[in-house]
Amino acid sequence: MIERAVSADAGEILTLQRAAYVAEAQLYGDPYIPPLVESLEQVRKAVEGGTVLKALDAGRIIGAVRAQLSGTTCLVGRLVVAPDRQGQGVGSALLRTLHEQVPEATAFDLFTGHLSEANLRLYRRLGYRETSRERMDEHLTVVYLRRTSDQSPPPR
Template sequence: MQIERAVTADAGEILTLQRAAYVSEAQLYGDPYIPPLVESLEQVRKAVETGVVLKAVDAGRIVAAVRGQVAGTTCLVGRLVVAPDRQGQGLGAALLAALHEQVPEAGAFDLFTGHLSEGNLRLYRRLGYRETRRERMDDHLTLIHLRRSPN
């Protein structure tokens, strides 16, 4: 497996991967209209062109991806996705570690996940992310915001 920077031509495959990866989150929260599932191809292309999007490639297939967008001294992390058949193999952790290396100028890395997403929360905490706040979105969703500061 190889981790490298995504290019615009990868947007379609990344979007397909994103939709496959987020189906379980949509089911967990009972909401088929979560942003990762309704994002357009053009929005993914723009993310690739304007941010740091890393992809994990295995045998020519994109099996995982993550986005980073630098805002001041903070890197906003988003859309960490791993193909359903490759989850639990360390790809998410490897991508986040690679993102941390790719954006050395970031003084902190911020991300969020839903309160029911225990696997995500375990991963982020293991990688040094700490909860900073909770944001209630509606009856079925509270976002947990986390930050990883330099060691």
């Protein structure tokens, strides 16, 4: 079940986010990536100030995604799935629901690291196309992707 997160979910979302991003931190050799150092107050503000969806299973939050509308572009961030639920379609379901819940968006923009192959496969499968890359340091190149209304993914 996917629904809108509320302020009271911030703590559980932060815990989930930290669990989900540990693998990314190890992949890039950086324990200080923003999702791991974000505070509870920052997560609460994100929930209160934008669109945050949560995926639930038996009352447990097993995934979440954030979105902020900027004009007609939806900025997507912090897609997280519990480590024990990755590869089971939770991330896909969250993004598909987000696409449906922000119909005024003509484009959805997100980014990930160049070594995050599973993320890149997921985004491409859902109709996102690479728009650019930016080398941040010797270990990280950020890959920017966009999905527009004419880049709809294949049917489920």
